[in-house]
Amino acid sequence: xxxxxxxxxxxxxxxxxxxxxxxxxxxxxxxxxxxxxxxxxxxxxxxxxxxxxxxxxxxxxxxxxxxxxxxxxxxxxxxxxxxxxxxxxxxxxxxxxxxxxxxxxxxxxxxxxxxxxxxxxxxxxxxxxxxxxxxxxxxxxxxxxxxxxxxxxxxxxxxxxxxxxxxxxxxxxxxxxxxxxxxxxxxxxxxxxxxxxxxxxxxxxxxxxxxxxxxxxxxxxxxxxxxxxxxxxxxxxxxxxxxxxxxxxxxxxxxxxxxxxxxxxxxxxxxxxxxxxxxxxxxxxxxxxxxxxxxxxx
Amino acid sequence: xxxxxxxxxxxxxxxxxxxxxxxxxxxxxxxxxxxxxxxxxxxxxxxxxxxxxxxxxxxxxxxxxxxxxxxxxxxxxxxxxxxxxxxxxxxxxxxxxxxxxxxxxxxxxxxxxxxxxxxxxxxxxxxxxxxxxxxxxxxxxxxxxxxxxxxxxxxxxxxxxxxxxxxxxx
Numbered sequence: 001x002x003x004x005x006x007x008x009x010x011x012x013x014x015x016x017x018x019x020x021x022x023x024x025x026x027x028x029x030x031x032x033x034x035x036x037x038x039x040x041x042x043x044x045x046x047x048x049x050x051x052x053x054x055x056x057x058x059x060x061x062x063x064x065x066x067x068x069x070x071x072x073x074x075x076x077x078x079x080x081x082x083x084x085x086x087x088x089x090x091x092x093x094x095x096x097x098x099x100x101x102x103x104x105x106x107x108x109x110x111x112x113x114x115x116x117x118x119x120x121x122x123x124x125x126x127x128x129x130x131x132x133x134x135x136x137x138x139x140x141x142x143x144x145x146x147x148x149x150x151x152x153x154x155x156x157x158x159x160x161x162x163x164x165x166x167x168x169x170x171x172x173x174x175x176x177x178x179x180x181x182x183x184x185x186x187x188x189x190x191x192x193x194x195x196x197x198x199x200x201x202x203x204x205x206x207x208x209x210x211x212x213x214x215x216x217x218x219x220x221x222x223x224x225x226x227x228x229x230x231x232x233x234x235x236x237x238x239x240x241x242x243x244x245x246x247x248x249x250x251x252x253x254x255x256x257x258x259x260x261x262x263x264x265x266x267x268x269x270x271x272x273x274x275x276x277x278x279x280x281x282x283x284x285x286x287x288x289x290x291x292x293x294x295x296x297x298x
Numbered sequence: 299x300x301x302x303x304x305x306x307x308x309x310x311x312x313x314x315x316x317x318x319x320x321x322x323x324x325x326x327x328x329x330x331x332x333x334x335x336x337x338x339x340x341x342x343x344x345x346x347x348x349x350x351x352x353x354x355x356x357x358x359x360x361x362x363x364x365x366x367x368x369x370x371x372x373x374x375x376x377x378x379x380x381x382x383x384x385x386x387x388x389x390x391x392x393x394x395x396x397x398x399x400x401x402x403x404x405x406x407x408x409x410x411x412x413x414x415x416x417x418x419x420x421x422x423x424x425x426x427x428x429x430x431x432x433x434x435x436x437x438x439x440x441x442x443x444x445x446x447x448x449x450x451x452x453x454x455x456x457x458x459x460x461x462x463x464x465x466x467x468x
Contacts, residue, residue, distance in 0.1 A: 005390075010352050010353055010386075013353055013356070014352075014356060014383070014386050017356060017360065017382055018379060018382075018383065021360070021375045021378050021379040021382065022375070022379065024374055024375035024378070025373065025374070025375035025376060025379070028373055028374045028375060029373060036364070036374055037368055037374055040364065040365065040368040041368070043316070044316065044319060044320065044365070044368070047316065047317075047320045048320050048323055048324065051320050051321070051324045051327065052324050052325060055324050055325065055326050055327045056325075056326065059326050123325055124323075125323035125324070125325070125369060126323060126324075126325040126335075127322075127323060127369040127370045128322055128323075128328075128334070128335035128336060128337050128441060129337060129366065129369070129370045129418065129422075129441075130370055130371075131423065131427075131433055131437045134370075135325065136323070136369070162371070163371065170371065177427050177428065197428065197429070198427060198428065198429050198432055198433045198436075198437070199429055199432055202333045202436065202437075265325070265326070267325070
C-alpha cells in the first residue's frame with residue numbers, strides 16, 4: 001500500500017509542491033519582498049482597510065457609549081487640566097524659542113535643517129502569529145515607503161518598516177527583539193539601545209540596554225532617539241523609564257521603559273520616509289542595525 | 299454540471315479563506331485572551347482538507363499558508379509548505395482510515411493544528427529569539443487553545459458549504 005502511494009501521481013505532485021515552496025522560501029529569504037507578496041497585498045488590503053475602519057468605528061462608539069456621565073465629566077475635567085498645563089508650557093516654549101533665535105543671531109549660527117517627510121497611514125492588520133505585536137499598514141512602495149523607515153504616532157516612535165510591498169507594508173514595533181533603536185535619556189544624557197523582549201511584550205514594556213553599572217537613570221526619566229546610526233531621526237520620544245534593573249548577563253544595567261504610545265493598540269501612524277541626515281554616517285537603514293551603530297559610538 | 303460545481307466550490311473556499319484572513323488580521327475584532335488571538339485559517343484549511351481529495355486539500359492548504367506567510371512576515375513559503383503537507387496527509391487519512399464527522403474533525407484539529415503551531419514555534423521563534431519556553435507557554439499555547447475553539451465552527455461551515463454547492467460529490 002505504501003509502495004502504491006509512493007508511486008501515485010498525488011505523491012509526485014506533493015513532492016513537486018514541496019520543492020517549489022522550498023524554492024520560494026529561499027527566494028524570499030534572499031530577495032526580501034517579492035512579486036507574490038505584493039500581489040497578495042493587492043488582493044487583501046482593500047478588504048482589510050474596510051474591516052479595520054468599520055471595527056475601529058464600532059469600537060469607538062461602544063467605548064464612548066459604555067462611559068457613564070460621571071466618567072465622561074471626569075474625563076473632560078482631566079483633559080481641561082492637561083490642556084491648561086500644555087498652554088502654560090507653550091508660553092514657556094515660545095519664550096525659549098525666541099530667546100534661542102536671538103542668541104543664534106548674536107552668535108551668527110545658521111541652521112539649514114529641513115523637516116521630516118511624513119506619509120500618513122492606517123493600521124489595517126495585526127497578525128495573531130506575531131509574538132511581538134507587529135502590524136501592517138495601508139501604504140507601500142508606491143507611496144514612497146521603504147524598508148527601514150521609522151514609524152511614529154503623534155505621541156512618539158512606535159516601530160520600523162520591516163517589509164515594504166507595493167500597496168502595503170509590515171511594521172515591526174518597538175516590542176520586537178528585531179528592532180533596536182539608539183536612544184538617549186534626556187535628563188542624564190546616558191545612551192543605550194532600546195529593544196523589546198518577549199517577557200515584557202505582554203505588558204507593553206520595552207528595555208533600554210547597555211546602561212553602565214553606575215547609571216544615574218531613574219524612574220520618570222524621558223527617553224528619546226539619539227539619532228546615532230542615522231536610521232532614526234533625533235529627539236523622537238520613545239517613552240518614560242519605569243524602573244532600572246541589573247542585566248542578567250553582565251555588569252551593565254537596563255531600564256524598563258513604558259512607551260509613550262500603547263504599542264498593542266495603534267490605529268493611525270506616520271511613516272518618516274525622509275529626514276535630515278537619513279542614511280548618513282555609512283549606516284545601513286535596516287531593522288536591527290541601529291543598535292550596533294550605538295554600540296560603536298560608545 | 300459536476301465540473302461547474304467544483305469550480306464554484308473552489309471559489310467559495312478561496313473566498314472563505316480570504317474573509318477569514320481578513321477577520322483574523324483585523325485589529326480589535328477578535329478579543330485577545332492572555333494576549334493571544336486565534337488563527338482562523340488553521341481550522342479552516344484542516345476541515346477543508348477533510349472534505350476534499352488530497353490534491354485539492356494540499357492546494358487549499360498552500361493558499362491558506364501563503365496568506366499566513368503574507369500576514370506574518372516577508373518569508374513566503376513556510377506556512378504554505380507546512381499547511382500544504384499537513385492538509386495532504388489529512389485528506390489521505392480521511393480517505394483511508396477515518397470517517398468525517400464533528401468528533402473526528404475536532405480530533406484532527408487537535409493534532410494537526412498542534413503540529414502546525416509547534417513547527418511555527420520551532421522554526422520561527424526557537425532559533426531566532428530569546429526565552430523560547432516562555433514564548434511557548436505564554437503565547438503559542440494560548441493561541442493554540444484559542445484556535446481550537448474554532449474547529450467545530452469551521453467544520454460545520456465547510457461541511458454546509460460542500461453540501462450546498464456540490465451535493466453530487468458528497
